[in-house]
Amino acid sequence: MIRDCFLATSLALAIGFSCNGGRLDAFAEQPAGVSGNGGSTATGGRGGTGIEPTGGEGGVDSDPDMLLVDNFEDGNQVALIQHAEWYISHNNTGVQNIAVEMPAVELLGSVYSMHTSGVGFEDSGPSLVLGIAGNDASIDVSAYAALTFQARAEAGSARNILFAFLVGSQHFAVPLTLGTEWGIHTIPFTAAIPVQSGPDTRFDPTRLAAIQFVAPERESFDFWLDDLAFVK
Numbered sequence: 001m002i003r004d005c006f007l008a009t010s011l012a013l014a015i016g017f018s019c020n021g022g023r024l025d026a027f028a029e030q031p032a033g034v035s036g037n038g039g040s041t042a043t044g045g046r047g048g049t050g051i052e053p054t055g056g057e058g059g060v061d062s063d064p065d066m067l068l069v070d071n072f073e074d075g076n077q078v079a080l081i082q083h084a085e086w087y088i089s090h091n092n093t094g095v096q097n098i099a100v101e102m103p104a105v106e107l108l109g110s111v112y113s114m115h116t117s118g119v120g121f122e123d124s125g126p127s128l129v130l131g132i133a134g135n136d137a138s139i140d141v142s143a144y145a146a147l148t149f150q151a152r153a154e155a156g157s158a159r160n161i162l163f164a165f166l167v168g169s170q171h172f173a174v175p176l177t178l179g180t181e182w183g184i185h186t187i188p189f190t191a192a193i194p195v196q197s198g199p200d201t202r203f204d205p206t207r208l209a210a211i212q213f214v215a216p217e218r219e220s221f222d223f224w225l226d227d228l229a230f231v232k
Contacts, residue, residue, distance in 0.1 A: 001043065005101075033232065051081050051139050053202040067144060069132065069228040072112040073099045079228075082134030089127040089212075094120030096215075098128065103224050106150060107182050110226055117157075117222035123163070128213040128225075144230035146188040153178040157222035162214040163187060164195070167207050171195040176225055186231070 003018040011168040051067065070079040070086075077086040077100055088096050096118035116128045131141045153159045163185075164173040172192035176185055215221035 014195075017046040022103050039208065051141070065232055066148075067141070069130070069147075069230065070114075071110065071227050072114055073110070074110050077114075079130055079132065082132065082136065082139060084130055084132045084134045086128065086130050087130050088116065090118075090121060090229070091126075092123050093122040094118055094126065094148040095119075102227075103152075103225075104154065105180075105182065106228045107150060107226055113222050113224045114216075115228040116213075117154075117220075119220040120214075121217045123217065124215045125217045126221075127215070129210055130212075130228075131210045133209050138160075138209045140206040141230050144205070144232055146186050146231050147228065148184060148186040148231050149228040150182050150184055151178050152182045152224050152227045153180060154222040155180050155222075156220070158219040160216060161221070162178050162225065164212040164214065165192055165203070165208060166210040167204055167214065168200050168209075169196075170198070170200045171212070171229070172203050182226075183200055184222075 003046050031072055044057075068080055077098070078084070079086065086098065088098050092097055096116065098114075098116045101115055102111060103115070107113060114128070116124055146167075159178045161176050161178060162173055163176050164171040165187075171194070172189075173195050174187050174192050189203050189205055194203075197201070213223075215223075
């Protein structure tokens, strides 16, 4: 169901994303609190969430200030919480690849990273999605304030992408610009803007269903992700 929801709404995301050279018009300036390369993360205590860690890599609960989502060191496309799976979503007008592999540019302390690339999409941009709730409808991340991760784009790749949270039936999006070197990006829940019109426009962290990275249409893209975690 989550996969169908992302496929059905990818056109709406892409329309806004393509309006201003890969940036939503609503985001003429990046929202305050969103960090790009080298950005910092806020810290604080962690409350109970009921989120199920899958374990297997150690350290999932070692830092009380964060909840590790995935660092890909197990080499597969299953996240460290909720048995959630990474997958791609698009309209079949182009080609998109996904793999967990050794990055072309080394990330200190990491062996494997998530890699997606592609080209040739029309009408809507292709997506890399994590159905973060697993088999549940949603998870409660209200003990945290933001999602942080590391990312980079290959030289020659499109560098503007769109990040989105799926909360209920609404996408809450933030545009990002990736560098060709690894950089930290931190997305506060308060910085994400609702994409669709309607009554469901308040970000409710108790109802998070998935996260999504949308590449621009009609452009070649090639980017990497690592070390995703919720932080206070």
